[in-house]
Amino acid sequence: MVFVFLLSIVVVYSLSELPDSQESEFVTVDMELSLAQLDAPMVLAEQVRPILDRRCVVCHGCFDAPCQLKLSSIEGMHRGASEERIYEPKRITEMQPTRLLVDAKSTAEWRSRGFFSIRNEGDQSPKNNLKNSVLYHLLRLKQENPQPRAGLLPDSISLGLDRKQTCPTLGEISDYARDHPMWGMPYAMPNLSALEYRTLVSWLAQDMPTVALPGPSAAVLPQIEQWESFLNQSSRKQRLVSRYLYEHLFHAHIHFSESPTREFYRLVRSTTPSGETVDEIPTVLPHDDPGDTPFYYRLLRYHPTIVAKNHIVYEFSEGRMQRYRELFLANDYEVDQLPSYETEISSNPFKVFAAIPATSRYRFLLDDAHFFIEGFIKGPACRGQIALDVIEDQFWVMFFDPNQPIITNNTQFIGTMADELQIPADGGSNLDFLRIWTDYWKGQRSYMESKQAWFRTIGTHDLDHAMDFIWDGDGNNPNAALTVFRHFDSGSVAYGLVGGNPETAWVIDYPLLERIHYLLVANFNVFGNMGHRMSTRIYMDFLRMEGEDYFLAFLPVNRRKEVRDAWYVGQRSSIQKLFSAPQEWLSTESISGYLTADPQQELYQSIKGRLASMAYQAEAMNQCGSINCENLSSQKAEKRADRAMQQIAQLQGTNLHAFSDVAFVRVRMDSPEQDLVYTLVRNKAYKNVTSFLADGHERDRSDIDRDTMTVVKWQEGSYPNFFFSVALSELDDFAKNCAAIRDRGDYEKFIDQYGVRRTNPEFWEMADWFQDEYKRNKPILSGLFDLNRYENR
Structure with a gap:
């Protein structure tokens, strides 16, 4: 066995001396086959998957995977690659969605959409399976041209997410290898070990054998039946509540209590009822019309490798279902008519779900605020420039207490403001971008004016009493305070008030939290046109300023504008020339009792005191994902x-x-x-x-x-x-x-x-x-x- 490994290394690293010709390619394939173990099929889960995950999926796992090549599942490997870029700033028109496991059901459908194979799809034999595999040739290219083992990579290896993309087909692979000899796979990373390389080559020679995908575990199956029964009850109230839950959880990786650690599910709409194979309805957005035929909410096991950048976990349990019953079904309200799926209605949650009490909706969001804030950071898009280009690198997020009698906790007020709270919706032409100056900003102004009219009536509160307006997690919920980090074009969310006092902070109420979710998650189409992307980004400016202004309202009047202007030197004024916002709140005194010359830092100390009881739970969640953390x-x-x-x-x-x-x-x-x-x-x-x-x-x-x-x-x-x-x-x-x-x-x-x-x-x-x-x-x-x-x- 040792001799075979040494021979493999010698052969692989001698290949670079062979002439670049079709004949040498056949010789190479024969040599590889002589070393490959072909007597027993390689088992994907046990032998191949760990290598693919740690060496390949770490760069090929999401929408921003090079050449759209997703290696996190066998379906992605069968689908192959495409030269079309999802993140293409110059793209003006909408592109056809390419969500793996959703937008096409077969390899043939993906071929009709322009994806090309990375494996042999012709006559099957070990030699053909290597000779006609793009993936094999890219792996071999790296072995033939190992990268430096010290210092910086050469300039010939281009890096950066927006680098020019080169996606060779089988017919182009020879030219690719000649022009870019250092661009083998893993790209710009150290070579695979001899064992890793030989394992992948053997697997490719055997045409990538796999095992059947597992179904629900014994612990999960009864829970799926219980949840699907709950979500598909026929009363109008239940149907409206289920629609609300689906539009907020469609992007979640759902984990059931007491289930295996790495078993996750997606909540989908299916043409088939419980007990039958799920047939997902592939709408682009969760509030798109599912069609005229009946549909059912189903739980579909998610089997691709889990990658951190789109792993947003939400737990289902008996306690969770009981919480839903308390929030949404025990309340005494009627649903006289189910809302339509017409875009101008369905994209506005304040219209669609007007019948559900606002405090119930807000409580639902607050229970797992980290999940919903993380949604706009990770979300359906995997790359976050739309949201992240307009936020600071570090800021704190707090929430208004749902028990306080503030105007935005009032169901009737939210209902009357539904038109003003309309946010940009996908589906129109690029000219819809112009509505940001008309419909959307006009509605935002009207909403701000209505809030300010109420704000002038609340009187002045002592700083200590004003802290009662900040939600403290009801004494046991670490979601009460969050820290958002921006890492250039990615981001993350931590529990608690992490790091030094930030330059800015947000205080969020129900309408703001709901709009963040709909703007950047439920309403956002990563495949959308330029107008959609621009409208989304500009409206995110409105939401950021709204959260910041709520925070500033806790400061004395004589310091608000000074602090606000310091945050955005030279730019805030240019924005206000286009979007002139009502300013009455800046001169309405609402807080008293500050004792120092630096009220912003004093406010931070008061907020820390208000949320001190949550500090341990927040640290525990950050370190081990549970408030019962043994790692502290x-x-x-x-x-x-x-x-x-x-x-x-x-x-x-x-x-x-x-x-x-x-x-x-x-x-x-x-x-x-x-x-x-x-x-x-x-x-x-x-x-x-x-x-x-x-x-x-x-x-x-x-x-x-x-x-x-x-x-x-x-x-x-x-x-x-x-x-x-x-x-x-x-x-x-x-x-x-x-x-x-x-x-x-x-x-x-x-x-x-x-x-x-x-x-x-x-x-x-x-x-x-x-x-x-x-x-x-x-x-x-x-x-x-x-x-x-x-x-x-």
Whole structure:
């Protein structure tokens, strides 16, 4: 066996010396076949899937996978690749949806949509299965041209999500190999090991044999029956409630209580009732018309590999169903008529669900606020520029208490404002973008004026009493406070008030939380036209400012405008020339009792006091995904590591200029099973994070001087940009060397000592450790980290 492995290495690395001809290709295939184990089929789940997940899916797992090649399921491998880009800023018109497992049911349908094969679809034999496989040729190309094992990757290897895409077909693979010899797979990463390579080659030679997909487990099957029965009750009230639940949970990975850790489901609409095979209705948006024939809400097992960037978990349990009954069915209200699916109606939740009490809807959203805020960060799109280009790198989110008598908790008021609360809906022409200046902003102005009329009647509250208007999670819910991080074009959400006091914060009420979900999740079509994308982005400006203005309303009148203008120097005024908002609230005193010259920091302290009881639960959720967390240790060695890492958290300004947005740090202890993990989150300051009118990526020195670093004792974000590895004994020096970085040269020396470059022979071992640590700490909430954004440093 050892001889076979050595022979495999010799053969593979000798292939680069062969002449580039069809004859040499046949010779290579024959050599590969002589080494492949073909006597017994490779089992996907046991032998191949772990390699595909850790070496391939980490770049090919979502809508932004290169060439739309999704390797997270066998259906994706059979579908193949396409040159059409989903994230194409220059695309003007809507494109045909290409959701795997949804928009086409067979390989033939995908071929009719322009996808080409990466496997042999002709005469079957081991030789043909390799010779006619694009995937095999790309794997072989990497083995023939191994990348450097130290230093930076050469300029010939282009990186970046928006790099020019090259998607070779079988007929183009020879030209591709000649023009781009360093572009084999895994792209811009270390080579596969000899065992990994031979396993994949053997599997491809056998035409990718698979096993039958598993059905529901014994623990889940009765729960599915119970939930499908509940959701498909025939009363008008139940049908309206089920529609509300579906439109808010369609993007969830649903996990049942007491079920296997990695078993997840999607809530779908099907033409078939419970007990029959699910036939999903492939509407683009969850509120699109499902058709004239009867449909049923069904739970469909999700079997592709779970990736972190679109893994948004929601739990179903007996307690959850009882909560739904209390919120939505026990209340005394009538549903006289079910709403239509006409776009102008169905895209407006304040019209469709007007019969359901507003406080019930708000309570439902608050129960799992992290899930719904995470929806706009991860959502159906996998890449978040639409939402993220208009938010700060770090800010806190709090919520108005549903028990307080504020106007936006009033069902009648929300009902009268339904037209004004209309948000952009997909489905029209690019000219619909012009409605942002007419219908949408006009409605937003009217809504703001109505709120301000009420605001003038509430009188002045002492600061301590005003804190009662901030929801405290009813004393036991860690969703009461959240921290949103923006990592350039991705983002993440943590529980609690994480990091230093942020520059901005949001306070959210029911209509704002509902519109965030519908604008960026339920109403957002990643395949939509340019007008849809622009309307969505501009309306997100309205929502961001609304949440920020609620926060500012807790400050004294004489400081509100000053703080507000400081957030967006030079840009806020240009926005207001186009969208002139009512300003009465700026001069309506509502809070008294401030004692210092810095009321914003004083307000932050008051909010921390209001939410102090949730701090432990929030930290537990961040570290292990459960409020009953066993990982919150206070060992002496860990305290030492925490102190050193907190020194890094004090850094700011130009000291951070060379750092990535998100870096994972492995702290090596005396034994590997005790190793610790931290995340360094660089928060970049912007003066002009506002609207499509400003280039949010350009920053000057006054921005950079205000950069900060957040250090957390867990893995934050779905797209790590860099890895560091440091021994506990060296951690103090690590922190000091961080603080000593002044320029790019200093940073290069720092990386030489502690960093893990793409060329590092130990890269995969380190990546696997971080993947395993995430899964160990959060067995249900974890997914594979995406390495597309890993930097060449």
